[in-house]
Amino acid sequence: MENGILKAEGSLRFFALVFLVLTACLVRLDTQTKFIIISERKATYKDMKAFVIFVTVEFAAAGFHLLQLSKCLIIASVGGKTTGSCPNLAWLSFFLDQIVTYVSFGTFSAATQASVLAIIGESQLEWTKLCDRYTRFCYQIGGALFCGLVSLVVMAVITSISSFNLFRLYSHKRFLILKGQ
Template structure:
């Protein structure tokens, strides 16, 4: 049972890494140049600060999941048996998974809000619609944000497995009392 759970967690972490790196690379490499009036104007991810933070956070979260994936591979290779008391490590893994998921959700929400402003503009602040001029740029950002949502859904599943791994260590009869070994 534990070995199958480790394999499932490892597979989900692998898919999270793929989606996170895909999101960051699509955003980072997205540029479009247009001739506006007599000058060339280039749209890049650096024009929207939320996208700059998204790239940084996604690479950092992918690195975290890579470390956790290596933990899953090592534990699976020794048959899923942990050495010594693992309650503290399980708590740490659970809390870090929660933190990473919430940070990813926050930055993805901010990036989506910035993308919506790029599509609709804001007449009261005299912000023009960026996507009227740079359509390919906006489509690629939309695809990248879709990959970000996919990574977020995978991270929710990972967090669920992490919560299961933590709370199965505790007794079902008494609140937060460790099971006897």
């Protein structure tokens, strides 16, 4: 059973890594240039700070999942137990998975809010609808946000596996007492 959980965790981390990198690259490389009245204007991800932070966090989360995937591959190649002999490693993995998932969710929410603002505008602040002028830019951001949503769902499943790996080490009869003590 432990080997199956390790394979599932490794597969999910790989998928999370792929979708995180895809999301960050789609946002980072998205640009569109338009000739408006007498000047040329260019829309990039740097126009909204939420996208800049979103790209940074997505790349950082991808790096974290690459390290965790390496951990899974090393443990699988050695043939050892995942965290059965080291509850401290299980706690560390649990907390880091939680932190990465929640920070990614927060930046995803901010990027989604910025995207909605670009679609509908805000007349009271005299912000025009950005997507009326830069439609291809907005479609690509929408695709990137969809990939980001998929990565968040995968990371939520990973945190469930991480919490299972942690809490199966403890006895169900006595709270937070390691099994075998």
